[in-house]
Amino acid sequence: MVIVKNVSxxxxxxxxxxxxxxEFLFASKQNKVPVTSIxxxxxxxxxxxxxxxxxxxxxxxxxxxxxxxxxxxxxxxTDGSIKVDGTIAPMIELxxxxxxxxSAIENIYLSGAILGFSKAYLTDKIVDIFxxxxxxxxxxxxxxYFSSGMLARLAFAxxxxxxxxxxxxxxxxxVGDVAFQKKSLRRMNELMTxxxxxxxxxxxxxxxxxxxxxxxxxxxxxxxxxxxxxxICDTYLKNIL
Amino acid sequence: MKLLDxxxxxxxxxxxxxxxxxxxxxxxxxxxxxxxxxKYRGSILGILxxxxxxxxxxxxxxIVFGQVFSAVDNYKLYLLSGIIMFSFFAEATASGTCAITxxxxxxxxxxxxxxVLPLSKVFLSFINFIxxxxxxxxxxxxxxxxxxxxxxxxxxxxxxxxxxxxxxxLILSVVNVYFRDTQHLFSVILTIWMYATPxxxxxxxxxxxxxxxxxxxxxxxxxxxxxxxxxNNMMPEVSSILMCFGWAFGMLIAxxxxxxxxxxxxIFYT
Numbered sequence: 001m002v003i004v005k006n007v008s009x010x011x012x013x014x015x016x017x018x019x020x021x022x023e024f025l026f027a028s029k030q031n032k033v034p035v036t037s038i039x040x041x042x043x044x045x046x047x048x049x050x051x052x053x054x055x056x057x058x059x060x061x062x063x064x065x066x067x068x069x070x071x072x073x074x075x076x077x078t079d080g081s082i083k084v085d086g087t088i089a090p091m092i093e094l095x096x097x098x099x100x101x102x103s104a105i106e107n108i109y110l111s112g113a114i115l116g117f118s119k120a121y122l123t124d125k126i127v128d129i130f131x132x133x134x135x136x137x138x139x140x141x142x143x144x145y146f147s148s149g150m151l152a153r154l155a156f157a158x159x160x161x162x163x164x165x166x167x168x169x170x171x172x173x174x175v176g177d178v179a180f181q182k183k184s185l186r187r188m189n190e191l192m193t194x195x196x197x198x199x200x201x202x203x204x205x206x207x208x209x210x211x212x213x214x215x216x217x218x219x220x221x222x223x224x225x226x227x228x229x230x231x232i233c234d235t236y237l238k239n240i241l
Numbered sequence: 242m243k244l245l246d247x248x249x250x251x252x253x254x255x256x257x258x259x260x261x262x263x264x265x266x267x268x269x270x271x272x273x274x275x276x277x278x279x280k281y282r283g284s285i286l287g288i289l290x291x292x293x294x295x296x297x298x299x300x301x302x303x304i305v306f307g308q309v310f311s312a313v314d315n316y317k318l319y320l321l322s323g324i325i326m327f328s329f330f331a332e333a334t335a336s337g338t339c340a341i342t343x344x345x346x347x348x349x350x351x352x353x354x355x356x357v358l359p360l361s362k363v364f365l366s367f368i369n370f371i372x373x374x375x376x377x378x379x380x381x382x383x384x385x386x387x388x389x390x391x392x393x394x395x396x397x398x399x400x401x402x403x404x405x406x407x408x409x410x411l412i413l414s415v416v417n418v419y420f421r422d423t424q425h426l427f428s429v430i431l432t433i434w435m436y437a438t439p440x441x442x443x444x445x446x447x448x449x450x451x452x453x454x455x456x457x458x459x460x461x462x463x464x465x466x467x468x469x470x471x472x473n474n475m476m477p478e479v480s481s482i483l484m485c486f487g488w489a490f491g492m493l494i495a496x497x498x499x500x501x502x503x504x505x506x507x508i509f510y511t
Contacts, residue, residue: 012509069508073352076505089351096350101279110275113268114351 001197002048002071002088002166007080009041009066009221040066041221044080048166053198055212055229057205057236062218064201068168071199086165089115096155100144104135104154107143112162125161132187133157153180160187166197209233265354272361277368291369292376295324306441313443315385318377318472323440325373326398326464330406331431333366337410338417338424345511355504356497359414363407374399381471389474397482398466401489405459408489408496415503418510434460459488 041063048054056064069075070082072090097111108129112122130136133153143151169192192198192211202208208215208229215232217224225232281287299321306316313319340359341348348355382388417423438460439447447455455461462485469477 074349075508097347099275099279101282102275106275106278110271113265113271114347114353116264116268116353118264119267 001050001052001085002054002199003081003083004044004046004071005081005083007041007044007067007070007077007082008039009063009070009075010078011038011040012036039221041070041077044218044221044223046216046223046226048197048199050085050197051195052214053192053200053212055208055215056199056201056218057203057208057215057233058218058224059240061220063221064218065170067218068170068199068201071166072168084166087116088166088168089164090168090170091159098143098151098155101142103140103142104130104146105139107154108158111158115162115164117162122162128161129154129157132161132183149177149180156184160184160191163191163196166199167191168199168201170201205233205237265357268353269357269361269364272357273364273368276361276365280365288372292372295321295328295373296376296380298324298328302441310442315472317384318381318386319443319468320441321377321380322468322471323438323464325370325377326402326467327435327438327440327460329366329370329373330402330409330460331435332369333363333406334410334413335424335428335431336362336366338413338427340410341414341418341507342421342424345507348507349511355507356411356500359410359500360407363403363410366406367403370399377471386471387474391470391474391476394470394476395467398463398470398485401466401485402463404489404493405463408492408494411496411500415500418503418507434458438464440464457484459485459492462488 044063044067046054056067058064066075068090070077071084072088073084097114098107099110102110105126108126109119109122112125113119130139133150133156135150135154135157138146138150143154146154169188189211192200200208200212212229214227215229216226217232217236225235281290284290286293299317302324303317303320306320310316337359340362341355344358347353378386413423413427437455438458439455444452444456444461444465456465462481466477466481466485469475469481
């Protein structure tokens with residue numbers, strides 16, 4: 001389903017951001033900043049099978065976010081190859097692709113379209129989305145009038161209803177009031193145990209241990225261990241304590 | 242045999258790629274629809290503005306310059322044809338320039354063909370253009386535009402201008418990622434370009450030695466082609482048709498290639 005082979009990622013850091021045209025024209029040698037490069041990932045290889053829940057753990061700066069961006073196709077690796085059968089997408093961060101002037105229903109189509117879904121598919125899912133988010137009476141209201149809780153509910157409902165073949169989940173989202181949080185947690189568990197292929201990234205080791213079939217432990221851009229979730233998580237916990 | 246295999250693989254790869262692109266046709270449509278809705282939301286005259294704008298522009302300019310250029314046949318239509326075509330180009334390229342930089346938030350989160358961003362801007366302006374074009378025809382029928390069978394050929398300058406504009410916007414949107422000054426610089430260039438294009442004055446006014454330069458300005462070529470067909474009821478010369486084709490295809494291909502070559506680097510400049 002997902003095959004990652006010898007993937008490395010190197011960032012070239014242009015200190016100071018983008019150059020202006022003036023700087024480009026008139027830069028003299030001494031004020032050109034040397035380009036430093038950082039290896040975010042080095043020689044990563046793993047496979048995720050169909051229907052598997054695959055966990056990725058590791059401390060800050062281990063390269064988890066970079067790996068997720070590579071998997072989602074947002075960036076291309078400097079080296080190595082990534083093969084994915086079917087569509088893959090991160091669970092869209094709350095409100096990504098929303099336009100606040102548009103109504104709830106228009107935003108569903110817009111953010112669904114950005115994820116690459118067809119109109120027919122989205123029309124099919126709209127009832128689900130509104131049922132789950134309990135926002136029926138606001139379906140034609142511009143999103144800018146939504147409370148932050150309502151907005152989060154809508155975004156969560158979209159990203160858990162419109163699901164790609166391989167789903168990337170970056171931390172379980174806690175949104176809305178307590179009742180909705182319970183509901184969303186249940187939805188996440190349903191989603192992940194329903195036979196979908198999931199790549200799950202979290203700092204919550206207990207939930208990783210419980211949900212995942214296999215786990216990969218990243219450290220400083222390299223694979224430290226990879227294997228059954230129980231074993232890896234226990235070693236990881238022992239190691240950091 | 243080996244070559245044939247290679248060819249087959251390349252063909253398969255490209256067909257798959259285009260199918261993928263087609264999947265994002267819906268996204269393109271959504272983006273255009275979104276901008277279209279937002280542009281006129283809250284204004285009373287709404288969509289009428291896209292028609293009123295060039296008309297009012299034409300009126301003001303024809304009052305100011307009508308006497309000066311009284312030698313031009315049907316000066317009002319001469320102006321209007323130039324204005325609608327150039328404002329389409331100006332609007333599309335100016336908004337296309339920022340299409341990538343304004344959407345870094347999205348580019349950072351989701352993988353999708355980024356080409357739809359500048360494309361949506363161009364198509365939005367193109368809808369406006371089509372409406373002003375219809376007004377040009379309606380108004381023209383009252384003030385001396387004679388229709389003839391050749392008017393169907395007007396599709397030619399319109400499509401060629403669209404292609405040229407798409408190519409140009411794609412290049413600008415990429416350049417603006419690397420040099421944010423582009424958006425400011427280009428608005429100045431647009432003003433100069435507009436006055437350098439025979440829109441409110443006839444080409445004849447330009448001194449002999451400069452005419453070659455002015456008459457090879459691609460924008461003038463498209464506008465002239467449009468005027469020749471619609472106002473002079475003549476088919477443009479083969480040489481000018483070829484020039485327009487050259488500019489349109491050349492710019493479109495250059496734009497797509499340049500965009501594709503740079504698309505993957507955008508993420509590092511957010």
